[in-house]
Amino acid sequence: MTHFPAYALITGASSGIGLEFAHQLAAQKTHLILVARSSDRLYQLSQELQTQYDIQVSIIVQDLTLSGAGTEVYKAVQTLGWPVHLLINNAGFGDYGLFMERDRLKQLAMIQLNITALVDLTHYFLPPMVQRQWGSVINVASIAAFQPIPFFSVYAATKAFVLSFSESLWAEVRPYGVKVIALCPGPTASNFMEIAQFPDHLSKNNPSLESAEQVVRTALAALQSDSANVVTGGWINQFIVNLSRFLPRELLVSIVGKQFQPPSSNGSSSH
Numbered sequence: 001m002t003h004f005p006a007y008a009l010i011t012g013a014s015s016g017i018g019l020e021f022a023h024q025l026a027a028q029k030t031h032l033i034l035v036a037r038s039s040d041r042l043y044q045l046s047q048e049l050q051t052q053y054d055i056q057v058s059i060i061v062q063d064l065t066l067s068g069a070g071t072e073v074y075k076a077v078q079t080l081g082w083p084v085h086l087l088i089n090n091a092g093f094g095d096y097g098l099f100m101e102r103d104r105l106k107q108l109a110m111i112q113l114n115i116t117a118l119v120d121l122t123h124y125f126l127p128p129m130v131q132r133q134w135g136s137v138i139n140v141a142s143i144a145a146f147q148p149i150p151f152f153s154v155y156a157a158t159k160a161f162v163l164s165f166s167e168s169l170w171a172e173v174r175p176y177g178v179k180v181i182a183l184c185p186g187p188t189a190s191n192f193m194e195i196a197q198f199p200d201h202l203s204k205n206n207p208s209l210e211s212a213e214q215v216v217r218t219a220l221a222a223l224q225s226d227s228a229n230v231v232t233g234g235w236i237n238q239f240i241v242n243l244s245r246f247l248p249r250e251l252l253v254s255i256v257g258k259q260f261q262p263p264s265s266n267g268s269s270s271h
Ligand SMILES: NC(=O)c1ccc[n+]([C@@H]2O[C@H](COP(=O)([O-])OP(=O)(O)OC[C@H]3O[C@@H](n4cnc5c(N)ncnc54)[C@H](OP(=O)(O)O)[C@@H]3O)[C@@H](O)[C@H]2O)c1
Pocket: 011, 012, 013, 014, 015, 016, 017, 018, 035, 036, 037, 038, 039, 062, 063, 064, 065, 090, 091, 092, 093, 094, 113, 140, 141, 142, 143, 184, 185, 186, 187, 188, 189, 190, 191, 192, 193, 195
């Protein structure tokens, strides 16, 4: 039987996959706490969902790259007095290019958002789930989690962390009837690629591009399974995440490096 949580907290709910989670959970009558930086978008969304689905929606405007951001979100939820039965750690961004040429503080902010905030929020909201022996955490990783990606190195490493961390927690809290799952989408239509400044050869006409709607449907269906991770999309994504089982790591990272190489690069960096 499909059993949707009564209250869910979604980070990065103002666009893309997080926005779609908000819509699909609202349609299942889940009350929502929406977190992101864009206050206007969150406010408008909260009004829309409350009217359309007759649910309670609260917003928390928070930059999750700031130190102590997880505590601020936790305190705001305490003030609200709502439980969190489903935590969706979705907010994240990437930054494409040669590591040493990219902005240093941006790389650190990415780690803060993709890793630190996710760990912090999980640490706050997981214990009550274990206590009541009911609840779930969806941590949004990526198919990028399954292999290193030259020219997208920090991002791929953050997602490898999310996958590993989530799978460990899956085993830790499974005996208490609580579920942790790493959601691993492939290329998905959202603002992500533009914000990451992907070149055209990586962002345009991608045959495996999925809609956020499909990714979220797969994620919510996977909540009913016993899996520690779910890879969305078709056979191309499945093929990519399994490559590391068959190829030596040096060969794999060289192949991936060639695919992600900037158009102007002479290729010497992939050897
Ligand atoms: N799209 C893809 O191809 C793809 C593939 C695999 C995995 N993913 C992962 O999916 C997740 C969602 O990304 P998306 O594709 O939906 O991208 P998106 O459309 O760019 O959405 C990102 C969300 O994160 C929020 N966010 C960004 N920086 C933030 C910050 N400093 N503090 C709080 N919230 C912040 C954004 O809201 P504000 O700007 O309002 O703060 C937005 O709601 C990410 O973790 C991403 O790594 C995406």
